[in-house]
Amino acid sequence: MIRxxxxxxxxxxxxxxxxxxxxxxxxxxxxxxxxxxKACAKLMAVKEGEMVHGVVVRNGYEELVFVKNTLLxxxxxCGLAENAYKLFELMCERNLVTWNSVINGFSINGxxxxxxxxxxxxxxxxxVKPDGxxxxxxxxxxxxxxxxxxxxxxxxxxxxxxxxxxxHAGNALIDLYAKCGSIWEAYKVxxxxxxxxxVSWTSLIVGLAVNGFGKEALKLFxxxxxxxxxPSEITFVGVLYACSHxxxxxxxxxxxxxxxxxxxxxxxxxxxxxLVDLLGxxxxxxxxxxxxxxxxxxxxxVIWRTLLGACTIHGHLTLxxxxxxxxxxLEPKHSGDFVLLSNLYASERRWTDVQKVRRTMLKEGVKKxxxxxxxxxxxxxxxxxxxxxxxxxxxxxxxxLEEIMKKxxxxxxxxxxxxxxxxxxxxxxxxxxxxxxxxxxIAFALINTAPKTPVRIVKNLRVCQDCHIAIKLISKAFDRExxxxxxxxxxxxxxxxxxxxxxx
DNA sequence: GTAGGGTTAG
Numbered sequence: 001m002i003r004x005x006x007x008x009x010x011x012x013x014x015x016x017x018x019x020x021x022x023x024x025x026x027x028x029x030x031x032x033x034x035x036x037x038k039a040c041a042k043l044m045a046v047k048e049g050e051m052v053h054g055v056v057v058r059n060g061y062e063e064l065v066f067v068k069n070t071l072l073x074x075x076x077x078c079g080l081a082e083n084a085y086k087l088f089e090l091m092c093e094r095n096l097v098t099w100n101s102v103i104n105g106f107s108i109n110g111x112x113x114x115x116x117x118x119x120x121x122x123x124x125x126x127x128v129k130p131d132g133x134x135x136x137x138x139x140x141x142x143x144x145x146x147x148x149x150x151x152x153x154x155x156x157x158x159x160x161x162x163x164x165x166x167x168h169a170g171n172a173l174i175d176l177y178a179k180c181g182s183i184w185e186a187y188k189v190x191x192x193x194x195x196x197x198x199v200s201w202t203s204l205i206v207g208l209a210v211n212g213f214g215k216e217a218l219k220l221f222x223x224x225x226x227x228x229x230x231p232s233e234i235t236f237v238g239v240l241y242a243c244s245h246x247x248x249x250x251x252x253x254x255x256x257x258x259x260x261x262x263x264x265x266x267x268x269x270x271x272x273x274x275l276v277d278l279l280g281x282x283x284x285x286x287x288x289x290x291x292x293x294x295x296x297x298x299x300x301x302v303i304w305r306t307l308l309g310a311c312t313i314h315g316h317l318t319l320x321x322x323x324x325x326x327x328x329x330l331e332p333k334h335s336g337d338f339v340l341l342s343n344l345y346a347s348e349r350r351w352t353d354v355q356k357v358r359r360t361m362l363k364e365g366v367k368k369x370x371x372x373x374x375x376x377x378x379x380x381x382x383x384x385x386x387x388x389x390x391x392x393x394x395x396x397x398x399x400x401l402e403e404i405m406k407k408x409x410x411x412x413x414x415x416x417x418x419x420x421x422x423x424x425x426x427x428x429x430x431x432x433x434x435x436x437x438x439x440x441x442i443a444f445a446l447i448n449t450a451p452k453t454p455v456r457i458v459k460n461l462r463v464c465q466d467c468h469i470a471i472k473l474i475s476k477a478f479d480r481e482x483x484x485x486x487x488x489x490x491x492x493x494x495x496x497x498x499x500x501x502x503x504x
Numbered sequence: 505g506t507a508g509g510g511t512t513a514g
Contacts (some may be wrong), residue, residue: 003506031506038507067505100508109511171510194509203513237512244513273513306514335514339506404507462514 003035010041015048030061037070041077049074069097076105081114099128104137107156112141113381116150132166139172146458146485147376148180155189171199178207181456181483181490190441197231198224206238211490212499214246233265240274245489247503252278269297276303280310281503289319301330305337312344320344335361335368348406373441373457377448384440393444400443401435407477416466438467438484446478462486462504472496 002021005014012136018036021028033056036192040049061067068091075084083104091098099122105117119138122128130138135158136432142151155173158164170193177186190196190204201224208217221239224231231239236259243252256275259265272295279288288307292299304327311320320341327337338361345353373383384391391397405413438459445455461473463486475482476496484491492499 028507034506064506066506071507073508095507096514104508131508133509142508166509168509172509173510175511197510199511204511206511232511234512241513270513275513302514304514309514450512 001037002032004152006039006042010310011042011268014039015043015045018052027059028055028069030064033061033067033426034070037074041070041074044078046078046080061094065091065093065095065098069095069101072098072101072105076101076108079109081105081109085114096128096134097132099126100131100133103134104140107137107141107144110144116145117140129161131337132163132169135163135166135169136172139169139176143172143176143179145376145381146180146374146456147368147381148177148182148456149376149380150379150381151176151180153379165194165274167195167197168199171197171203174200174203174207178203178211179209179485181485181492183207183211183213187289191361196290198229198235201229202232202235202238205235206234206241209238209242209245210359212245212492214242214248217242217403218251227503231259231263233268233271236263236265237274240271241279244274245277245503246501247282249278249284252268269300269303270300271301272297273306275311276306280307281313283314285310285314285316287325301334304330305334305340308337308340312347315344317344317348317350333364333366333368338366339368346366369439369461371436371459373460375441375445376456377445382441382444384437384444386437386440388436388437388440391444393447396447397440397443400447401439403440404443404446404470404474404477408473411473411477413473416469436464436467438463439470442471442474442482446480452479454483456483457485459484459486462488462492468498468502468504472498 002014005011005017014036018028018032033052038053040052052137056062056067056071068087071087072084075081075087078489084102084158088098088102099118103115103118103122106112106118115137119130119134123130135154138154139151142154158169163169170189173189174186176187177183186204186207189198193200201220205217207218208220217238221235222232224235229464233452236255239255240252241254252275256267256271259271260267278287279291285307288310292303304323308320308323308327308460311323324337324341327334331337338357339477342354342357345357372383373384375384382391438457441457442455445457449455463484468491471482471484471491473496474480475493482493484493489500489504
């Protein structure tokens with residue numbers, strides 16, 4: 001019974017049954033724990049899982065590799081990669097599932113570097129051969145880092161050991177190439193797949209959309225329908241995202257209607273979020289506000305933040321302030337909201353208000369999350385932060401930055417300082433030569449790669465307006481294609497223009 | 505005869 005529930009869509013009753021069993025004085029055996037932990041993992045029931053962990057230890061089943069592996073999986077899927085790793089370190093017997101569980105724990109919890117390190121340890125030091133599961137975690141880690149060369153190597157390896165036909169690994173490859181901005185390689189993987197699932201289609205649709213190929217994403221969705229496949233709610237998130245980033249307002253609402261009526265999918269807050277963005281981006285800010293007020297779900301912070309973003313782009317000061325007040329109630333210390341509000345005031349040239357926002361931030365101890373940019377070079381991922389001086393090539397990098405600035409000024413570039421808050425740390429450091437991390441990363445890449453090679457950067461925050469203008473000019477002045485993945489989407493810079501059409 | 509994987513609005 002417990003097994004049945006644990007493996008079903010609603011594993012909740014499994015926990016109740018266990019409690020009942022416990023109450024009747026029936027002891028669990030080694031067959032029960034894995035299913036219980038599976039249920040806890042699915043439900044993210046941390047407390048219950050930790051309790052089961054305690055029982056496992058008390059009954060002396062801790063050293064059984066099967067049981068321990070489910071514990072690793074439980075902690076990993078509840079966002080507690082560290083707990084999983086601690087257990088892993090103490091294990092005397094490990095098998096492939098053990099390695100996969102702990103690697104995946106790091107990979108899905110935003111610690112891709114640790115996932116890669118463990119993968120190397122597993123395959124090069126311990127000589128354990130990876131399987132499809134391992135490759136999915138590895139590719140996910142590469143995708144997060146934007147490590148294209150490393151991902152390609154994994155792809156080659158998969159072909160060599162016969163894992164290239166694995167459906168899940170194939171899907172992870174599509175996602176990898178899309179998240180590295182190499183959408184044509186994603187297409188290639190998709191086209192060569194022996195078996196595809198709706199996830200394969202969805203991954204490519206989402207990948208096309210975030211890379212700025214909205215029309216192609218919608219075309220692919222059409223192909224999916226012609227094949228008679230059933231799109232999922234995530235497919236529709238991709239479709240609606242494509243519409244909002246291409247300004248296709250009517251089409252977006254058309255798909256939303258079809259999602260509900262033809263496919264019977266109940267829209268979630270993510271779908272409403274896309275539509276708020278769709279209206280807001282298109283300048284229909286009042287309509288977006290009305291849409292939020294009329295939606296049947298409770299709007300969350302992301303919904304209001306989307307509207308605040310639209311107010312900032314289109315200069316709706318009064319509404320923006322009202323939305324900001326709501327966000328203060330929902331998430332008072334979200335640094336991004338302070339930045340948005342400040343940009344809103346800056347766009348209206350209200351400098352006193354900009355200063356006020358800054359002072360509040362300092363007073364409340366709200367720190368802007370530090371931006372960093374990643375560049376991959378010869379299978380190594382280099383990280384740069386604003387004003388970075390830690391890299392061994394610092395001297396060369398800053399010389400290059402000077403050269404870049406000289407060239408850009410000839411092209412008519414004037415540094416844009418209206419995003420005052422974006423430079424808050426810069427001012428604190430009182431360092432006039434403190435460049436944003438993406439500029440440093442680009443200088444580093446220009447030094448270390450052959451002319452005309454594309455430059456790829458992954459940034460954890462959104463690229464600021466000043467850097468966006470500068471990178472457009474760099475792509476022209478240095479004749480380089482520059483691909484920047486920021487927090488929200490891709491920017492493909494080439495010959496002085498960007499694929500986002502300055503709209504992001 | 506009990507364990508693990510892919511896509512999600514700002």
